[in-house]
Amino acid sequence: MLKGPLIAIVDDDESMRDTTRDLLESVGFSAATFASAARLLESRRLRRVSCLIADIRMPKMTGLALHQYLAASNHPIPTILMTAHPDERVRAQAMKANVVCCLAKPIEAEELLNCVRQAIHGRDIDNP
Numbered sequence: 001m002l003k004g005p006l007i008a009i010v011d012d013d014e015s016m017r018d019t020t021r022d023l024l025e026s027v028g029f030s031a032a033t034f035a036s037a038a039r040l041l042e043s044r045r046l047r048r049v050s051c052l053i054a055d056i057r058m059p060k061m062t063g064l065a066l067h068q069y070l071a072a073s074n075h076p077i078p079t080i081l082m083t084a085h086p087d088e089r090v091r092a093q094a095m096k097a098n099v100v101c102c103l104a105k106p107i108e109a110e111e112l113l114n115c116v117r118q119a120i121h122g123r124d125i126d127n128p
Helices: 014-026 037-042 063-072 088-096 109-121
Strands: 006-010 030-034 049-055 079-083 101-104
Touching: 006 014, 006 037, 014 030, 014 109, 030 037, 037 049, 037 063, 049 063, 049 109, 063 079, 063 088, 079 109, 088 101, 101 109
Parallel strands: 006 030, 006 049, 049 079, 079 101
Antiparallel strands: none
16 A cells, blocks of 8 residues: 555546556556545545646536535645636636636646646646
8 A cells, every 4th residue: 555645536427537557657656546536535534635636527516516525624635626617717616716726628737747746836837
């Protein structure tokens, strides 16, 4: 089992969850996947999560709504949102809600890793 900060990946697309988890684990991060926001919220691992990567468009609760719910619940988690349907209005909403990064799919590996490092360490990091 990997150690260190736990990164939660919430996406209704299984292949995207698995690909993202594999990328994160390949560079030494610990990652857990969830098929929906509800699954993450029900998880006993929620309190260990140091960074959240979530799809913006998901049934029932969007990634942005999940981020806002956690912040309102006094459990804010640095969040990276991703979407296959970029929308500048939604991106502006996300950034106003203090989302760390808002990325368009397909995600560039280094861009995602830099966002994760920024989320965990609280600053922009260009290189590992």
